[in-house]
Each structure stands twice: as structure tokens, then as C-alpha cells.
Amino acid sequence: MIEVLDPGPLALVEDLGRLGYAHLGVGPSGPADRRSFTLANRLVRNRADAVGIELLLGGFVMLARADLELAVCGTDSDVVVDGRAHGSHTSVIVSEGAEVAIGPPSRGLRNYLAVRGGLAVDAVLGSAATDTMSGLGPAPLRAGDLIALAATAPVGVSVDMAPVDLVGSEISVDLLPGPHREWFGIETDRFVDATQFEVDADSNRIGVRLSGAMQRRDGEIASEPMVRGALQVPPDGNPIALLADFPVTGGYPVYGIVDSGGIDRLAQARPGAGVRFFRRGWEG
Amino acid sequence: MDVVLTPLGPAALRIEVPQSSDAAALAAALREARIDGISDVSGGESVVVVYLNSSMVQSESVQHSVTALLESTDRFECSPAGEQVVEIPVVYDGADLDAVAKHCALSVSDVIARHHAAQYRVAFCGFAPGFGYLTGGDQALAVPRRSRPRTSVPAGSVGLAGVYSGVYPSEGPGGWQIIGRTNSVLFDASLPEPSLLRPGTVVRFVS
Numbered sequence: 001m002i003e004v005l006d007p008g009p010l011a012l013v014e015d016l017g018r019l020g021y022a023h024l025g026v027g028p029s030g031p032a033d034r035r036s037f038t039l040a041n042r043l044v045r046n047r048a049d050a051v052g053i054e055l056l057l058g059g060f061v062m063l064a065r066a067d068l069e070l071a072v073c074g075t076d077s078d079v080v081v082d083g084r085a086h087g088s089h090t091s092v093i094v095s096e097g098a099e100v101a102i103g104p105p106s107r108g109l110r111n112y113l114a115v116r117g118g119l120a121v122d123a124v125l126g127s128a129a130t131d132t133m134s135g136l137g138p139a140p141l142r143a144g145d146l147i148a149l150a151a152t153a154p155v156g157v158s159v160d161m162a163p164v165d166l167v168g169s170e171i172s173v174d175l176l177p178g179p180h181r182e183w184f185g186i187e188t189d190r191f192v193d194a195t196q197f198e199v200d201a202d203s204n205r206i207g208v209r210l211s212g213a214m215q216r217r218d219g220e221i222a223s224e225p226m227v228r229g230a231l232q233v234p235p236d237g238n239p240i241a242l243l244a245d246f247p248v249t250g251g252y253p254v255y256g257i258v259d260s261g262g263i264d265r266l267a268q269a270r271p272g273a274g275v276r277f278f279r280r281g282w283e284g
Numbered sequence: 285m286d287v288v289l290t291p292l293g294p295a296a297l298r299i300e301v302p303q304s305s306d307a308a309a310l311a312a313a314l315r316e317a318r319i320d321g322i323s324d325v326s327g328g329e330s331v332v333v334v335y336l337n338s339s340m341v342q343s344e345s346v347q348h349s350v351t352a353l354l355e356s357t358d359r360f361e362c363s364p365a366g367e368q369v370v371e372i373p374v375v376y377d378g379a380d381l382d383a384v385a386k387h388c389a390l391s392v393s394d395v396i397a398r399h400h401a402a403q404y405r406v407a408f409c410g411f412a413p414g415f416g417y418l419t420g421g422d423q424a425l426a427v428p429r430r431s432r433p434r435t436s437v438p439a440g441s442v443g444l445a446g447v448y449s450g451v452y453p454s455e456g457p458g459g460w461q462i463i464g465r466t467n468s469v470l471f472d473a474s475l476p477e478p479s480l481l482r483p484g485t486v487v488r489f490v491s
Binding site: 019020021022023024025026028124125133134135136176179222223224225226227228229230247248249250257258259260 | 290291292293294295296298311315323324325326327328329330331332333335408409410411412413414415416417454471473478479482483
């Protein structure tokens with residue numbers, strides 16, 4: 001069992017998401033930065049889909065009510081156990097009764113806390129992921145919440161530390177071709193190639209909003225299913241890259257699709273960060 | 285049926301559904317085929333997207349299975365015959381009822397009568413869990429979305445947008461023109477069949 005003493009700005013229970021319900025309007029949700037989430041699980045020998053916690057900007061404090069092994073991945077936050085700082089991206093052994101505080105990151109936004117065995121949280125439609133868009137899944141964690149530990153069997157491969165590329169103030173992402181080419185012209189391609197977009201403060205788990213007005217045709221597309229990473233362009237031209245809690249259908253034309261590594265980096269991008277797109281696999 | 289499959293990023297395929305076929309029916313056929321490597325299938329107005337288990341999946345084998353299924357028939361049609369009709373009781377007292385009547389140059393009672401008379405079908409779900417885009421409504425009731433979306437619309441609100449009718453399953457922001465409300469529960473995640481409306485469901489609004 002762990003007890004949340006302070007959730008920090010936002011602490012959400014996540015697993016790899018809710019699959020198989022898109023046709024009912026239910027999106028997949030799951031961690032915003034999937035790579036860091038699965039890495040945290042790997043460091044404590046969990047399966048990739050074990051239930052963990054996504055933390056926004058550190059500040060999370062918990063009490064270990066049992067001996068545990070945990071790992072924090074995603075940013076360079078310290079993992080402070082009873083006042084003693086350990087690093088992130090490594091497994092940490094914690095004794096029953098210890099207080100664990102996750103410090104504020106100097107770079108990046110989101111940390112993933114994995115506990116050996118995973119957390120035991122009731123699933124909604126097959127997943128314990130908190131979807132901030134639909135409200136499905138557990139509520140954001142609050143002080144006093146008690147979370148039981150699951151006892152999933154460890155996987156064989158063990159790593160005790162992982163080298164990481166932390167996200168800084170300038171981010172490069174690969175962009176695959178989108179489905180609505182006819183809405184954008186060659187001028188838009190040139191603009192995208194030459195522009196450093198800027199991450200807006202109203203970005204969240206639904207989408208990363210970027211400043212940088214792209215030219216597009218006027219009008220709306222007929223609503224169609226979206227994917228994580230879709231770079232939607234609303235009428236004002238400032239694109240939105242869809243993250244984990246994206247709405248399953250959308251009516252804005254999609255210029256390109258951010259590849260999975262790029263999505264993970266965008267999920268760590270702070271407001272004000274610069275984003276450059278590298279078009280990969282585009283004709284002409 | 286001859287269609288083009290295009291990759292939608294690393295882990296999805298996109299299918300543009302020809303006018304002669306029905307996107308919901310095509311999506312349902314793909315879902316029921318339970319093709320290995322597909323985690324989900326979702327339809328929109330005229331596009332179906334197939335989600336792959338992960339980008340590690342050999343999408344060529346999935347593409348092959350999907351193409352084989354699409355080529356197995358000339359067109360995909362919905363079969364409303366024999367489908368159970370879902371009845372949704374509505375009280376027509378929505379905040380935008382007057383504005384809708386004005387926009388359509390109809391009386392309020394005419395708007396209600398026309399909305400009431402039609403038989404609808406869920407073209408696709410999206411926007412929120414259990415939110416169905418209902419087609420088949422009276423063409424005279426086509427209205428634009430509100431120029432300024434409301435920050436909060438109560439659960440059960442019945443609205444219009446473009447050619448669609450819809451019911452908000454839960455409270456949330458919304459830009460549809462609200463004409464009424466219902467007590468029907470549209471979505472309950474604890475039920476084995478969580479959504480009252482699914483693509484293809486036939487719907488009538490009753491008093």
C-alpha cells in the first residue's frame with residue numbers, strides 16, 4: 001500500500017490505455033509520454049502495462065506502507081527518500097514507513113512513478129487509465145488516497161539504470177504525411193520546414209497547442225476518426241498535436257502525424273519551448 | 285469494393301469510404317472480422333480508421349487482411365430492418381429552441397414536430413463516450429453550431445448541429461444548439477454494453 005501525502009500539481013493513475021471502444025466514442029488515454037512510462041515499469045521489472053502514476057511537475061509526496069521498489073522516469077527530478085536524494089531513471093529500494101518525495105524537474109513536465117508489481121486499481125472498460133477528456137478512470141489523486149499494490153509477476157529482463165535524452169527548450173520531431181493534403185499547399189510545407197513553432201501554455205493531455213499560423217483552406221472536414229500524434233490545424237492556423245486523451249473524432253484537417261518518439265517529446269515540452277518539424281516520407 | 289488504404293501515422297490505417305457504402309457498416313464488418321493485429325476500428329462520416337496493436341505489428345499482413353475483406357463485397361450497407369429501435373424521451377425546452385426556430389424560419393412547435401417525427405440512425409460515435417451523431421433528421425432543421433460554445437452543457441441535453449442530432453451523455457463543454465433534454469442514460473461504463481447508442485442504432489425521440 002502507498003499513501004498519497006501530497007499529489008503535487010496533478011497526479012493521475014495510468015496504464016497503457018483503453019482499447020477497443022473507439023467506436024463508442026471512448027479514446028485510448030494512457031500515459032502522455034509512453035516511452036518514459038514503459039521505461040519506469042521496466043526498471044522495476046514490471047510488464048509494460050502495469051499500472052503506474054503520471055506526475056506533472058513533481059511535488060508528489062507519498063508514504064510507503066510496505067517495503068517497495070520504485071522507479072521514476074521522464075524528467076531529471078530527484079527521488080527523495082526520507083530526506084536522501086536518489087536519481088531518476090533508476091530503481092530505488094524503499095523501506096516501510098519511508099516518505100518519498102519527487103522533486104521538481106529542471107527540464108520536462110511529466111514523471112512516471114512505477115512500483116514493483118504495479119498498482120492495484122479498478123479498471124473501467126478494461127483499463128485503469130485516467131482520461132481527462134472523457135472523465136473515465138480514477139479521479140486525480142488527492143492527499144490521503146491509499147493505493148494497494150498489485151502482485152504481478154516480474155518479467156525476466158532487468159536493467160538497473162537507463163540513459164535518457166531529456167527534453168530541453170528546443171524540440172525536434174519527425175512528422176509523417178497527413179490525410180488532408182488538399183487542404184494545404186506547397187507554401188504551407190515551406191512554412192513548416194522553416195518555422196520554429198512555440199508551445200502554448202494551454203496545452204494539456206488532450207493536445208499540445210502550438211503558435212505558428214499555417215495556411216490552410218477555409219471550411220470544415222466531415223468528422224473523422226483521429227489518432228494520437230495527429231497535427232490538427234484549426235481555422236486560425238495554429239496547429240494542435242493530439243496527445244493521449246484526444247477526442248476520437250475531429251473536424252479539423254490534419255496536416256501530418258507526429259511519430260511516436262516525437263509525441264513522447266512533445267508530452268514533455270514546457271510552454272515556450274520551440275518545436276521544429278522534420279517531414280519524413282512526404283512526396284515531392 | 286475498391287478502396288485505397290493509407291497509413292495514418294505509424295500505427296493506423298485510413299480508409300476513405302465511397303459514397304455507395306456506409307462507413308458504420310464497413311467499420312462494423314472490420315470489427316467483427318477480428319483481424320489479428322487490429323486493436324480498434326472507428327468510423328466517421330465517410331472515413332474508417334483501423335488502429336493497429338502497435339507500430340511493431342507487420343502492418344502489411346493487416347493491410348492484406350483488410351483489403352481482402354473490403355474486396356469480398358461490392359458495398360457495405362446498414363441493415364436497419366430487424367434492428368431494435370431505441371426510444372429516447374425528450375422534453376423540448378432547450379435554451380436554443382427559439383434561435384433554431386428563427387434560423388430555420390419555422391415556429392417553435394414546428395421545430396419540435398419535425399424533430400419528433402423523424403427516424404434517426406447513429407452514423408458514428410465520437411466527441412465523448414456514448415455520443416452518437418444521428419442522421420436522418422428533417423433537412424429543414426439543419427443549423428450551424430453556436431458561434432461561441434458553452435463551457436458546460438448538462439448531461440441529457442438534446443442538440444442540433446449541421447445535419448446531425450445528438451444527446452450529450454455527460455456534462456461538458458459543447459457547441460451544439462440545445463433544443464431539449466432527456467433522462468435517458470446514454471453511457472454507463474459499469475454495464476456490459478456501456479453505450480445506449482452504437483454505430484447503426486435506430487433512434488426515435490418520443491414525448
